[in-house]
Amino acid sequence: MTDGIQTLLDILDLETLEHNLFRGRSPQVGWQRVFGGQVIGQALVAATRTAPLDRHAHSLHGYFLRPGDPTVPIIYEVDRIRDGSSFLTRNVIAVQHGEAIFTMSASFQREEGGFEHQRPMPDVPAPEDLMSEAEFKELVMKSQAPDAVKAYWSRERPIEFRPVDLDHYVARRALPPRQDVWFRANGPMPAINALHKCALAYASDMTLLDTALFPHGRSVFSVDMQVASLDHAMWFHRPFDATNWLLYTQTSPSASSARGLSLGAIYTRDGTLVASVAQEGLIRPRPRKE
Known part of the structure; x- marks a missing residue:
């Protein structure tokens, strides 16, 4: 087991x-x-701990209220809002220094059948046909990327990423607001389904807000930007294994x-849609210093 996944x-x-x-x-x-995905994932763990084993998280909606302090623990308080025959609802408040830094509502459901449809997966190269993360790191280190970008990619991380297109990571020019x-x-x-959902919630905050900066030639690491996640919503549709390759379009x-x-x-990889995500974030240009 790698240090990152541990x-x-x-x-x-x-x-x-x-x-x-x-x-x-x-x-x-x-x-x-504190990384926003960490708070989302931990809040979902807290909510899941209060749900019966036959209820499975199918959605969450959270708001980031204050920056988290990584030097002190985060306290998660769960309110058992409702336990129904099919659905149950939990509200979670994350607290540091006596103040709420994040709040989230999560809904859980018993498994049941019903209508099925989904949007098809886009046609993109397979992960094996792309640059490995080690090769990508080497490319970033040799590029003109900002020091913050190089520092981010240099450390070992629990989630391995392989972007389909590297332009945004090695250059700073306006691009269409899309990435895979x-x-x-x-x-x-x-092999615990609930744990894999929490891991996916953690990973879902990575790279997403950056997409909104593509048309403006900026990134979340740009020194002339104030960037922060404001809210985050996620819906779990179908089972998955977080240790297998997943495409985030x-x-x-x-x-x-x-x-x-x-x-x-x-x-x-087989084109099954397992989750949908929506996020709005602060992307505020910093005033220029005279």
């Missing part, structure tokens, strides 16, 4: 403090604020009022 499993292994009360910790890797990225957990994970239909909207669809 770090992810440790992140998602919350400590139970009391009935409906859990504590999560952040990896000490020098970040100035293959990704998978960077090592083995226990992303588009940004709109940016206005210093906010960018990005939409994502996640597919298995």
Whole structure:
């Protein structure tokens, strides 16, 4: 097992403090604020811990309220809003320093049959036909990418990414607001469906907001930008294995009022749509210094 995937499993292994009360910790890797995907994943773990085993998370809707402090634990308080015959609802509040930093509602459902349809997966190269992450890292290190980008890609991470198109990562020019990225957990994970959903929730915050910056020749690492996730919604459609390659196809239909909207669809290699994602984020240009 790689250090990266062990770090992810440790992140998602919350400590139970009391009935409906859990504590999560952040990896000490020098970040100035907690990664948003971490808070989403941990909040979903907390909600899942209060649901019966025959209920499975099918959607979540969260709001980022304050930046998280990676140097102190995060307390997750779960409110058992409703337990129905088919669905149950949980509300989770993440707290640090006595203040809420994130709030999320999650819905769980019993398995049942019904109508089936899905949008087909786009035709893109397979992950084996793309540059490996090691080769990609080497390319980034040799490029003119900002130091922040190089630092991000240099450390070992729990999720392996293979972008279909590398232009955005090695150049700074306006591009269409779309990208396709293959990704998978960077090592083995226990075969627990709920854990794989939490891992997918963690990964779903990666690269998504960046898509809204493509048309403007910027990235989330641009020093002249103030960038932060504002909200995050996710729907789980079908079973999947997070250790197998998944395609994250992303588009940004709109940016206005210093906010960018990005939409994502996640597919298995055989074209099965397993999840949909929506996120709006702050993409505010910083005032130029005179």
